[in-house]
Amino acid sequence: xxxxxxxxxxxxxxxxxxxxxxxxxxxxxxxxxxxxxxxxxxxxxxxxxxxxxxxxxxxxxxxxxxxxxxxxxxxxxxxxxxxxxxxxxxxxxxxxxxxxxxxxxxxxxxxxxxxxxxxxxxxxxxxxxxxxxxxxxxxxxxxxxxxxxxxxxxxxxxxxxxxxxxxxxxxxxxxxxxxxxxxxxxxxxxxxxxxxxxxxxxxxxxxxxxxxxxxxxxxxxxxxxxxxxxxxxxxxxxxxxxxxxxxxxxxxxxxxxxxxxxxxxxxxxxxxxxxxxxxxxxxxxxxxxxxxxxxxxxxxxxxxxxxxxxxxxxxxxxxxxxxxxxxxxxxxxxxxxxxxxxxxxxxxxxxxxxxxxxxxxxxxxxxxxxxxxxxxxxxxxxxxxxxxxxxxxxxxxxxxxxxxxxxxxxxxxxxxxxxxxxxxxxxxxxxxxxxxxxxxxxxxxxxxxxx
Amino acid sequence: xxxxxxxxxxxxxxxxxxxxxxxxxxxxxxxxxxxxxxxxxxxxxxxxxxxxxxxxxxxxxxxxxxxxxxxxxxxxxxxxxxxxxxxxxxxxxxxxxxxxxxxxxxxxxxxxxxxxxxxxxxxxxxxxxxxxxxxxxxxxxxxxxxxxxxxxxxxxxxxxxxxxxxxxxxxxxxxxxxxxxxxxxxxxxxxxxxxxxxxxxxxxxxxxxxxxxxxxxxxxxxxxxxxxxxxxxxxxxxxxxxxxxxxxxxxxxxxxxxxxxxxxxxxxxxxxxxxxxxxxxxxxxxxxxxxxxxxxxxxxxxxxxxxxxxxxxxxxxxxxxxxxxxxxxxxxxxxxxxxxxxxxxxxxxxxxxxxxxxxxxxxxxxxxxxxxxxxxxxxxxxxxxxxxxxxxxxxxxxxxxxxxxxxxxxxxxxxxxxxxxxxxxxxxxxxxxxxxxxxxxxxxxxxxxxx
Numbered sequence: 070x071x072x073x074x075x076x077x078x079x080x081x082x083x084x085x086x087x088x089x090x091x092x093x094x095x096x097x098x099x100x101x102x103x104x105x106x107x108x109x110x111x112x113x114x115x116x117x118x119x120x121x122x123x124x125x126x127x128x129x130x131x132x133x134x135x136x137x138x139x140x141x142x143x144x145x146x147x148x149x150x151x152x153x154x155x156x157x158x159x160x161x162x163x164x165x166x167x168x169x170x171x172x173x174x175x176x177x178x179x180x181x182x183x184x185x186x187x188x189x190x191x192x193x194x195x196x197x198x199x200x201x202x203x204x205x206x207x208x209x210x211x212x213x214x215x216x217x218x219x220x221x222x223x224x225x226x227x228x229x230x231x232x233x234x235x236x237x238x239x240x241x242x243x244x245x246x247x248x249x250x251x252x253x254x255x256x257x258x259x260x261x262x263x264x265x266x267x268x269x270x271x272x273x274x275x276x277x278x279x280x281x282x283x284x285x286x287x288x289x290x291x292x293x294x295x296x297x298x299x300x301x302x303x304x305x306x307x308x309x310x311x312x313x314x315x316x317x318x319x320x321x322x323x324x325x326x327x328x329x330x331x332x333x334x335x336x337x338x339x340x341x342x343x344x345x346x347x348x349x350x351x352x353x354x355x356x357x358x359x360x361x362x363x364x365x366x367x368x369x370x371x372x373x374x375x376x377x378x379x380x381x382x383x384x385x386x387x388x389x390x391x392x393x394x395x396x397x398x399x400x401x402x403x404x405x406x407x408x409x410x411x412x413x414x415x416x417x418x419x420x421x422x423x424x425x426x427x428x429x430x431x432x433x434x435x436x437x438x439x440x441x442x443x444x445x446x447x448x449x450x451x452x453x454x455x456x457x458x459x460x461x462x463x464x465x466x467x468x469x470x471x472x473x474x475x476x477x478x479x480x481x482x483x484x485x486x487x488x489x490x491x492x493x494x495x496x497x498x499x500x501x502x503x504x505x506x507x508x509x510x511x512x513x514x515x516x517x518x519x520x
Numbered sequence: 521x522x523x524x525x526x527x528x529x530x531x532x533x534x535x536x537x538x539x540x541x542x543x544x545x546x547x548x549x550x551x552x553x554x555x556x557x558x559x560x561x562x563x564x565x566x567x568x569x570x571x572x573x574x575x576x577x578x579x580x581x582x583x584x585x586x587x588x589x590x591x592x593x594x595x596x597x598x599x600x601x602x603x604x605x606x607x608x609x610x611x612x613x614x615x616x617x618x619x620x621x622x623x624x625x626x627x628x629x630x631x632x633x634x635x636x637x638x639x640x641x642x643x644x645x646x647x648x649x650x651x652x653x654x655x656x657x658x659x660x661x662x663x664x665x666x667x668x669x670x671x672x673x674x675x676x677x678x679x680x681x682x683x684x685x686x687x688x689x690x691x692x693x694x695x696x697x698x699x700x701x702x703x704x705x706x707x708x709x710x711x712x713x714x715x716x717x718x719x720x721x722x723x724x725x726x727x728x729x730x731x732x733x734x735x736x737x738x739x740x741x742x743x744x745x746x747x748x749x750x751x752x753x754x755x756x757x758x759x760x761x762x763x764x765x766x767x768x769x770x771x772x773x774x775x776x777x778x779x780x781x782x783x784x785x786x787x788x789x790x791x792x793x794x795x796x797x798x799x800x801x802x803x804x805x806x807x808x809x810x811x812x813x814x815x816x817x818x819x820x821x822x823x824x825x826x827x828x829x830x831x832x833x834x835x836x837x838x839x840x841x842x843x844x845x846x847x848x849x850x851x852x853x854x855x856x857x858x859x860x861x862x863x864x865x866x867x868x869x870x871x872x873x874x875x876x877x878x879x880x881x882x883x884x885x886x887x888x889x890x891x892x893x894x895x896x897x898x899x900x901x902x903x904x905x906x907x908x909x910x911x912x913x914x915x916x917x918x919x920x921x922x923x924x925x926x927x928x929x930x931x932x933x934x935x936x937x938x939x940x941x942x943x944x945x946x947x948x949x950x951x952x953x954x955x956x957x958x959x960x961x962x963x964x965x966x967x968x969x970x971x
Contacts, residue, residue, distance in 0.1 A: 073530060146898075206847075447628075
């Protein structure tokens with residue numbers, strides 16, 4: 070049997086990130102200043118971001134060098150393994166070849182550390198002492214806490230209250246790395262106090278927590294804000310995943326027919342996918358790229374392509390993206406990282422231009438896929454990542470039907486060690502499917518700003 | 521800077537386990553039949569173990585071949601990484617070179633899968649349908665559940681009741697892999713019913729759970745018993761750790777002055793240590809080998825070298841080992857995997873013969889070490905593994921004092937993702953040190969059987 074894991078050496082960690090803005094046929098429309106509704110330039114962003122990241126946000130250079138200090142820390146877990154899923158193939162009885170790129174080998178447990186490290190690095194370099202951010206499921210907060218720890222920055226994490234209560238272990242993990250963790254909405258910010266006035270028992274949402282974290286950063290000169298998804302520079306940093314996967318697929322003498330990843334704000338999908346979009350755009354390949362999202366939060370498949378705010382209070386610049394409306398309140402599904410109303414402008418534009426696909430799946434079907442995967446491959450996947458597994462299993466079963474031996478690559482963005490309550494619910498039969506009612510969506514879309 | 525991680529290819533997974541019984545100057549005294557008190561031969565063990573494992577238990581062959589089916593499954597995570605702890609060295613300001621062998625990369629989260637897989641394999645080969653076992657902290661139960669899943673065996677785990685209640689996520693993990701998990705003491709066995717009659721609120725202990733699991737296996741022809749530590753064949757299987765570490769150290773052009781591992785029943789210590797004892801015994805090296813145990817359960821440092829039972833009820837053969845007495849009830853420290861009254865006969869004999877060292881450490885000092893390590897290296901270690909970290913940090917600080925640049929290798933046996941409650945307690949200042957009072961020890965030692 071061929072090797073199960075395909076490793077690269079540390080010398081093969083990419084030296085540059087790939088910037089898709091150099092190659093995409095249509096660039097996203099520019100972000101707008103939330104007050105003036107005019108295109109936002111770098112000066113609009115300096116209150117919360119360091120100049121290096123702002124320049125990455127607008128750069129059209131194809132390759133952007135990864136700082137040596139960041140590459141040195143990437144060595145903690147990178148290059149991450151690419152795994153040939155021999156046992157999963159056998160369990161499914163499929164002629165397809167299935168590979169997965171495993172980002173759960175990161176000490177933070179997910180792909181989020183790929184961007185947390187450079188964000189902390191550039192802020193440190195700019196003289197910033199403290200970062201504020203939000204976290205939903207906890208993956209991003211864990212990663213930024215760890216990155217701040219490595220660069221000697223303070224870190225304050227506004228954690229969506231329902232997660233704060235349901236996931237005490239995630240909170241502990243952040244505290245181990247020295248972060249301050251605050252349940253959001255909180256009384257620490259004007260935004261938080263407003264949300265609490267409207268509903269003292271609010272379970273919180275990512276959009277609310279973003280409002281709080283942004284306000285925190287705007288108010289203090291020593292503090293910047295850090296976002297774990299959506300923005301262009303975040304997509305950029307994540308491309309180490311796909312670049313490594315390409316080198317590993319080449320070592321395995323394989324190339325994917327389809328690349329599948331879960332998609333919330335888009336950073337994991339962009340990370341593994343954009344280098345293959347590059348191949349399609351510049352080398353004539355025809356890789357299918359599939360973003361898988363929850364039916365309960367179907368941003369690409371049922372949202373609208375429009376300008377919207379990134380947060381509930383309307384403090385962030387307006388972004389051109391697929392959105393469910395900033396006031397969309399997602400159901401309490403267990404894939405907390407996929408419960409965001411918006412979508413990366415880059416991913417949105419590619420989807421709008423027909424360069425990538427999307428599909429939405431039900432919650433029970435993703436846990437069914439997670440169990441098939443865990444029992445075959447041994448790894449317990451995060452609920453978010455299990456969306457990609459569902460997509461991959463569906464493709465593999467279609468191959469079984471058609472007899473085609475396609476090569477499937479999917480991104481396994483993280484492990485589920487802090488999501489065992491979700492598995493408990495599934496195993497005990499308590500987990501419910503939830504599809505978004507059209508009237509709820511229509512109502513949320515009314516919160517879209519008029520441009 | 522030199523590479524952080526030193527990998528081997530899957531082809532470099534050892535083909536044979538190392539059996540220290542071929543080389544140790546004095547073999548342990550033979551196990552005794554619990555009824556007759558006469559040396560127990562293979563026939564005494566056939567009710568609960570398959571013949572292949574029984575033969576490994578008594579073999580004096582130096583190298584025992586690893587079955588191809590087991591090596592194939594080892595590929596899920598083996599060869600495990602050897603890591604040069606550059607950042608930990610820097611944080612300590614030590615001239616020492618620190619390496620650690622990371623077994624938490626296993627999907628079960630610890631080194632336990634190294635022996636769970638061959639045990640499940642040999643039982644399957646012998647026609648057994650079901651395995652029973654016990655688990656304390658949950659590491660062993662997780663590993664055996666996963667191994668049984670891979671080989672299509674049923675698995676019943678008697679989980680120490682206090683762990684069952686405190687660690688629901690460990691239970692979920694076992695259930696994901698299809699195991700039946702029962703809080704021990706339970707009403708499923710005579711032994712369990714007796715313990716409950718004595719104390720309906722008993723928090724359980726490993727010794728009690730072993731009694732239940734052994735009784736379960738003795739009573740059913742389709743069922744064998746499986747033990748995650750102590751026995752010779754378990755030590756044997758774990759030697760893949762040390763054998764890989766030797767190949768990796770050679771790649772890094774290094775050789776350890778001291779090898780450090782935590783030590784409960786002894787399997788992790790034996791795994792990384794025995795191949796270096798082999799070097800000492802046959803190649804003239806002088807590697808120090810240090811077993812680190814909790815002050816609350818100081819089997820080697822304060823126990824007695826004598827024949828004792830492996831379980832509370834006296835169902836198992838009597839083993840020649842360091843023991844605190846089978847009725848020893850350990851304090852509720854968080855290193856659940858190190859709360860066993862006995863010690864591997866092989867490790868015990870080597871310690872008795874002065875071929876290895878041991879030291880005991882306090883609980884708060886191991887969490888202090890764990891935090892230093894996590895913040896430097898990014899990995900949150902299991903409380904058990906943190907005993908080895910404490911040992912390594914102490915050696916590294918001694919080097920700082922003396923100016924010596926020793927090479928330190930320690931075994932990081934597992935991650936702490938399912939032990940966050942312990943970290944919470946430490947961070948909130950609630951964690952207490954506990955040293956075993958002499959009178960408690962004296963009382964427990966009275967339970968030693970008369971031979």
